[in-house]
Amino acid sequence: MTYRADRLILAHFGVAFAAFALAILLGAWQMTVRSGLEPAFTSPEAYFASVTAHGTIMGYVMPTLFIMGFGYFVSVTTLDRPLPSLRLAWAGFWLVIVGVAMALPAVFSGKATVLYTFYPPLTGSVFYYLGLVLVVVGSWFWVGLMIWAMAGWKKDNPGKPVPLAMYGNVANAFLWLWTTVGVAVELLFQVIPASLGWTQTIDIGLARTLFAWTLHPIVYFWLLPAYIVFYTIAPRAAGGRLYSDMMGRLSFLLLVLYSLPVGMHHLFMDPEHGTGFKFLQMMLTVLVTVPTLLTIFTIGASMEIAGRLRGGKGLFGWIGALPWDRPMVLATCLSFVLLGFGGFGGIINMSYGMNAMIHNTSWVTAHFHLIYGGTVVIMYFAIAYEFWPKLVGREPLSLKPIRLQLWMWAIGMVVTTFPWHILGLEGQPRRVATFDYTNPMIAHWQNWTIVSMIGGYILLTSGLLFVWNLLTLYRGAEADRQMHYAVAVYPPHRVPSALNGFDLCNGLVLFLMLMAYGYPVAQFFFIKDYPALVHRVDLGN
Amino acid sequence: MNFGLGEFMSNFDRSSDSPPPGDTLDPITDAALEDVLKTVPQGAFALAGAAMGLLVLAWLAVYVFIFLARGPIS
Amino acid sequence: MAPITNEQELQKTEFRWAMIVTGAVTVLFAVIGISSFVMALHPPSHVESIDPATVSQSKEFAESNLGTSVDPDGAVTVRIIATQFAFVPRCIPVPQGKPVTIRVTSPDVIHGFLIAGTNANTMVVPGYVAEVRTVFGTAGDHLMPCHEFCGLGHSEMWALVRVVPQAQWQTDADGKARCDISR
Numbered sequence: 001m002t003y004r005a006d007r008l009i010l011a012h013f014g015v016a017f018a019a020f021a022l023a024i025l026l027g028a029w030q031m032t033v034r035s036g037l038e039p040a041f042t043s044p045e046a047y048f049a050s051v052t053a054h055g056t057i058m059g060y061v062m063p064t065l066f067i068m069g070f071g072y073f074v075s076v077t078t079l080d081r082p083l084p085s086l087r088l089a090w091a092g093f094w095l096v097i098v099g100v101a102m103a104l105p106a107v108f109s110g111k112a113t114v115l116y117t118f119y120p121p122l123t124g125s126v127f128y129y130l131g132l133v134l135v136v137v138g139s140w141f142w143v144g145l146m147i148w149a150m151a152g153w154k155k156d157n158p159g160k161p162v163p164l165a166m167y168g169n170v171a172n173a174f175l176w177l178w179t180t181v182g183v184a185v186e187l188l189f190q191v192i193p194a195s196l197g198w199t200q201t202i203d204i205g206l207a208r209t210l211f212a213w214t215l216h217p218i219v220y221f222w223l224l225p226a227y228i229v230f231y232t233i234a235p236r237a238a239g240g241r242l243y244s245d246m247m248g249r250l251s252f253l254l255l256v257l258y259s260l261p262v263g264m265h266h267l268f269m270d271p272e273h274g275t276g277f278k279f280l281q282m283m284l285t286v287l288v289t290v291p292t293l294l295t296i297f298t299i300g301a302s303m304e305i306a307g308r309l310r311g312g313k314g315l316f317g318w319i320g321a322l323p324w325d326r327p328m329v330l331a332t333c334l335s336f337v338l339l340g341f342g343g344f345g346g347i348i349n350m351s352y353g354m355n356a357m358i359h360n361t362s363w364v365t366a367h368f369h370l371i372y373g374g375t376v377v378i379m380y381f382a383i384a385y386e387f388w389p390k391l392v393g394r395e396p397l398s399l400k401p402i403r404l405q406l407w408m409w410a411i412g413m414v415v416t417t418f419p420w421h422i423l424g425l426e427g428q429p430r431r432v433a434t435f436d437y438t439n440p441m442i443a444h445w446q447n448w449t450i451v452s453m454i455g456g457y458i459l460l461t462s463g464l465l466f467v468w469n470l471l472t473l474y475r476g477a478e479a480d481r482q483m484h485y486a487v488a489v490y491p492p493h494r495v496p497s498a499l500n501g502f503d504l505c506n507g508l509v510l511f512l513m514l515m516a517y518g519y520p521v522a523q524f525f526f527i528k529d530y531p532a533l534v535h536r537v538d539l540g541n
Numbered sequence: 542m543n544f545g546l547g548e549f550m551s552n553f554d555r556s557s558d559s560p561p562p563g564d565t566l567d568p569i570t571d572a573a574l575e576d577v578l579k580t581v582p583q584g585a586f587a588l589a590g591a592a593m594g595l596l597v598l599a600w601l602a603v604y605v606f607i608f609l610a611r612g613p614i615s
Numbered sequence: 616m617a618p619i620t621n622e623q624e625l626q627k628t629e630f631r632w633a634m635i636v637t638g639a640v641t642v643l644f645a646v647i648g649i650s651s652f653v654m655a656l657h658p659p660s661h662v663e664s665i666d667p668a669t670v671s672q673s674k675e676f677a678e679s680n681l682g683t684s685v686d687p688d689g690a691v692t693v694r695i696i697a698t699q700f701a702f703v704p705r706c707i708p709v710p711q712g713k714p715v716t717i718r719v720t721s722p723d724v725i726h727g728f729l730i731a732g733t734n735a736n737t738m739v740v741p742g743y744v745a746e747v748r749t750v751f752g753t754a755g756d757h758l759m760p761c762h763e764f765c766g767l768g769h770s771e772m773w774a775l776v777r778v779v780p781q782a783q784w785q786t787d788a789d790g791k792a793r794c795d796i797s798r
Contacts, residue, residue, distance in 0.1 A: 122766065244625060294636060301585035305578075432770045612749055
């Protein structure tokens with residue numbers, strides 16, 4: 001590894017995790033409010049501003065910055081060539097920072113209490129929306145650099161397979177580009193003109209449809225680095241080989257294809273769409289489980305190779321033989337377990353009519369916290385523990401606090417989200433600040449809510465321990481700064497161009513998006529519908 | 542419905558006699574790998590199969606005993 | 616299973632797993648498909664637009680017409696306005712074990728509701744009349760919270776659905792049912 005971009009990557013990771021620490025603090029406080037314990041600052045104004053900040057940081061700021069840094073690391077280490085333009089990379093970073101500096105003050109001053117989904121006609125300060133646009137535009141710089149980096153490498157290495165980690169990384173760059181189209185159009189053409197006072201009404205059906213376009217694939221954008229690590233780092237960390245390079249490529253490709261044309265499953269309960277396109281997008285949503293189900297086998301087999309090489313015998317004996325003391329192995333296994341729980345909630349959500357059973361209840365909050373926190377963020381921790389020593393050249397003092405932190409995170413996730421599943425089935429709505437627990441019909445909800453609050457504090461403790469672990473790293477011994485990726489059992493010599501580039505992939509996405517969203521979006525321009533009056537939250541209506 | 546898997550597979554270069562590209566830090570010998578590949582992926586089949594089977598069963602249980610039991614919706 | 620000695624054999628194991636995945640996915644498709652096409656279970660998907668600025672002047676959603684009404688043919692329809700930060704009316708009686716159609720709209724921002732312990736659930740989007748059709752099986756009071764953030768008063772926005780056994784179900788001369796008279 002001759003080329004480095006350490007400062008650039010550390011800047012992205014540093015800001016991402018600083019924002020993350022703030023957001024988990026808010027999360028724990030929100031659960032205390034919901035539990036009826038009336039902590040300091042309890043008020044609807046503070047609660048919903050906090051929910052807006054928590055969602056904005058966890059949804060837009062932390063993962064975007066983390067994934068940008070991750071992508072730069074993967075690009076430099078797998079291609080063994082410098083980034084196409086370090087200057088543009090820094091420009092993208094600073095655009096994101098300026099965006100965050102615009103958006104968060106608007107949120108904390110209560111001028112943008114619209115939650116991170118900003119469903120209009122509720123409309124807040126324009127600085128919030130413009131800040132988010134800058135975050136997205138900054139991330140587009142990253143998208144461009146990743147595509148450019150791969151194209152440059154391919155030009156110099158004709159016919160060679162793009163390293164799997166980089167292939168997944170560029171898959172995520174294209175996925176993110178497609179993902180952001182919906183929310184960018186909604187913000188630029190509907191929400192920002194309204195928040196500037198240029199328009200007095202908004203077509204709500206169109207706005208919700210455009211947001212749904214973004215809201216599902218954004219989760220796969222967060223998830224892809226975890227999958228990239230499952231395929232390209234975890235097998236080696238466990239002391240084995242990647243079972244199949246081809247399945248990695250195929251899974252990344254299918255994740256891009258099927259995570260995009262499915263966002264309408266967020267609108268199953270909406271009155272602006274009929275059954276036809278809801279059913280179609282339900283079917284496509286079922287298909288997005290396929291790459292994940294393929295992945296659990298391939299990664300399972302990769303881990304089995306490692307376990308058996310270490311002497312594990314029998315049908316399941318190899319599991320115990322894995323090196324569980326290594327943070328990357330531990331995190332991967334915990335991530336898969338939590339993915340199982342989160343996936344269970346998810347296939348119930350996407351099951352068309354059954355969505356009515358749990359839509360907008362705490363069940364949904366449980367599902368996406370398990371996927372985001374349990375599957376994605378725990379792998380971000382593992383990635384940070386893997387990359388940070390290589391970025392700063394220091395070994396961790398001890399692996400013990402690292403393992404403790406990962407276990408606490410997984411346990412905290414279970415304690416937080418399992419009660420939410422139960423409460424959701426009982427009809428507890430999400431996004432409510434306080435409940436009247438004196439009402440005998442919901443009095444028993446309070447105990448479960450308090451349990452999940454305790455889970456929230458376990459998560460907070462774990463998150464702070466994570467930051468502590470990174471800080472103490474700087475006192476450690478000198479580390480090997482070389483990054484090594486997993487080798488496949490049969491390393492690819494030549495792969496079909498469909499699995500070595502994205503021309504076919506993007507063509508198929510275009511086709512699927514036109515099929516899935518063409519009519520649902522176009523209908524708002526020819527059916528007789530009525531826009532809604534803008535409701536300002538920052539000017540007191 | 543095999544999602545084009547077979548087609549992708551047939552496109553692959555099947556020659557695999559050459560050793561993995563030089564990675565001096567990879568301690569795994571070909572003999573050891575060959576040995577474990579006598580049993581792999583039986584464990585992965587069992588684990589992934591059990592996990593997916595449980596998932597589908599749990600989903601079915603919720604579908605029938607909670608969702609359908611709560612009455613029709615349209 | 617034969618030992619894996621070349622890439623082709625390895626890919627065969629993956630292909631076999633892909634077939635098992637296909638089987639699992641087919642089960643999901645089949646169950647959802649059958650309940651949708653045979654049992655007519657769908658998410659509420661009635662598309663009907665209405666001008667949110669003039670909802671209260673409309674004939675259907677005029678205040679006097681809100682609440683539960685039973686048509687001469689016995690069909691039960693509930694009409695509700697969801698507005699910052701209350702449902703009108705706040706208490707909704709429905710007969711147990713009979714098909715009920717709930718029609719809701721919003722004159723201001725996005726709301727939504729669920730009826731706890733049932734499958735009744737919908738978004739309420741200004742500009743549209745949301746329609747939910749279901750049958751309430753369990754007699755007694757069910758909470759009906761607003762389930763989408765609609766402003767700072769959102770947490771206080773709850774209604775009550777009273778499922779009345781058919782023996783006690785009564786309506787007035789106009790076919791209207793109210794919580795106080797249905798008890």
